[in-house]
Amino acid sequence: MKLDGLHHITMITGDAQRNIDFYADLLGLRLVKTTVNFDAPEAYHLYFGDEAGSPGSILTWFEFIGAAPGRAGAGMIHTLQLGVRAEAALEFWAARLSGARVACERAQDTLRFADYDGLAFEVVVVGAGNPPLAAVHPEVPPEHALIGPQGARAYGPEPRGAAPLLTSTLGFEVQGSGAYRLAGEHREFAWSYDEPPAQPGRQGAGSVHHIAWACPDAEQLDWQRRVREAGAAVTEVRDRDYFRSIYFREPRGILFEIATLSPGFAVDEDPDHLGEALKLPRMHEHLRPQLERMLTPLVNPRARGRAPA
Numbered sequence: 001m002k003l004d005g006l007h008h009i010t011m012i013t014g015d016a017q018r019n020i021d022f023y024a025d026l027l028g029l030r031l032v033k034t035t036v037n038f039d040a041p042e043a044y045h046l047y048f049g050d051e052a053g054s055p056g057s058i059l060t061w062f063e064f065i066g067a068a069p070g071r072a073g074a075g076m077i078h079t080l081q082l083g084v085r086a087e088a089a090l091e092f093w094a095a096r097l098s099g100a101r102v103a104c105e106r107a108q109d110t111l112r113f114a115d116y117d118g119l120a121f122e123v124v125v126v127g128a129g130n131p132p133l134a135a136v137h138p139e140v141p142p143e144h145a146l147i148g149p150q151g152a153r154a155y156g157p158e159p160r161g162a163a164p165l166l167t168s169t170l171g172f173e174v175q176g177s178g179a180y181r182l183a184g185e186h187r188e189f190a191w192s193y194d195e196p197p198a199q200p201g202r203q204g205a206g207s208v209h210h211i212a213w214a215c216p217d218a219e220q221l222d223w224q225r226r227v228r229e230a231g232a233a234v235t236e237v238r239d240r241d242y243f244r245s246i247y248f249r250e251p252r253g254i255l256f257e258i259a260t261l262s263p264g265f266a267v268d269e270d271p272d273h274l275g276e277a278l279k280l281p282r283m284h285e286h287l288r289p290q291l292e293r294m295l296t297p298l299v300n301p302r303a304r305g306r307a308p309a
Contacts, residue, residue: 001222002171004184005130006149007214007243007259008047008058009080013117014067014205016044017298022115023048023059025301026100028137028145031275032265034298037062038240041284042294050133050148053265053274055214055243056187057133057148062209069118073201074155075253077208080119081151081190083126089144093123096140117206126150130187151190152211155197156252165250166191169230170213182213193252212245212257220244223258241281242267276300 013019024031032053037043043064049057059080072078084090090111097104097113104113111123126147133148158178166172172180178193203209215223220237224246227234234248243259250256268279278295280288 001219002184003182003223003258004214004216004261005056005182005187006189007055007212007257007261008049008060009077009149009152009211010060010062010209011117011119012067012070012203012205012207012209013061013063014065015116016046016061016063016296018116019046019061019063020298020300025137026096026102028135028140029059030135031300031302032058033242033269033279034275034277034300035241035279035281036284036291036295038238038281038283040064041280041287041291044295044298047265047275050135052271054133055259055261055264056130059149064205067205068202070204070207071199071202072120072155072197072207073199074157074196076201077152077154077211077254078120078194079122079153080149080208081122081124081153083130083132083147083150084123084145085125085132085143085147087125090123090125092141092144115206119206119208124150148187149189151192152208153192153194154252154254155195155201156193156254157195158193165227165230165232169226184214187214210247210255210257212259214261215258217244217260217262220246220258220260227258276303 020031023029029048030051032049033047035045037045043062045062047058047060093111094104094106102113104111109125114120134145166180172182175181180191182189182191224234227248232248235246238245242265245257245259247255247257265274
């Protein structure tokens with residue numbers, strides 16, 4: 001039994017439309033689901049990924065309007081890595097980001113930048129280890145498209161006396177001091193820890209809320225049992241309509257989720273029209289008239305003449 005790499009990563013933003021403009025237009029990802037937060041249905045929950053909304057390609061955001069800026073600290077993820085196929089793509093993204101007045105920095109085989117909320121990214125050239133998970137955008141040549149999240153860096157020293165939850169329980173492989181790799185049947189993901197800054201972290205716009213690992217549907221209860229036996233407090237299974245989830249914190253305090261691979265984002269929407277309509281969780285469908293009055297209408301780039309070529 002092994003985890004199948006990344007499922008998704010969830011962040012916080014203070015502006016849903018700006019979020020769509022940055023990720024679905026500037027970065028060329030596909031908006032694959034427009035829905036709301038299960039626990040706060042008055043807040044948007046937006047999902048971005050490849051053309052099919054594949055597990056492993058997904059970046060998501062909760063919108064809390066006007067949220068104060070967050071700050072990564074101990075027990076928080078501070079940098080996400082996005083993959084490209086070749087070094088020439090780094091030059092493309094440096095030019096595209098600079099043209100949109102997004103500051104970026106080239107360092108060897110990496111391009112660093114931050115989004116409008118201050119969330120840090122690295123674009124990295126990847127080999128054949130991960131199948132490409134790309135979206136289609138008319139201004140992004142296919143050979144330069146982003147091909148999915150490849151890794152994440154978090155703040156947190158090695159906890160003293162903690163059970164080896166990452167390695168013995170979850171199957172992460174040690175790659176070096178503070179560096180790990182989660183290798184699944186189809187994808188792998190780099191995971192590492194850096195010494196935390198002196199200032200404490202703060203959740204807010206531009207901060208990472210949690211990271212989710214993928215598992216075959218039939219194995220989720222076994223993962224729940226293994227995590228509980230390792231001493232972590234793990235939740236009951238929660239139905240998120242597009243996958244089922246369990247949650248727990250790893251020893252440094254980062255919120256982990258283990259999510260199933262199905263039923264996927266096309267369960268309630270035509271695959272050719274993912275993300276185009278407001279889809280509410282089944283438990284909140286009775287609130288639709290109220291929520292449609294409360295939520296600010298959003299514009300998808302694909303619906304305003306920016307559809308894929």
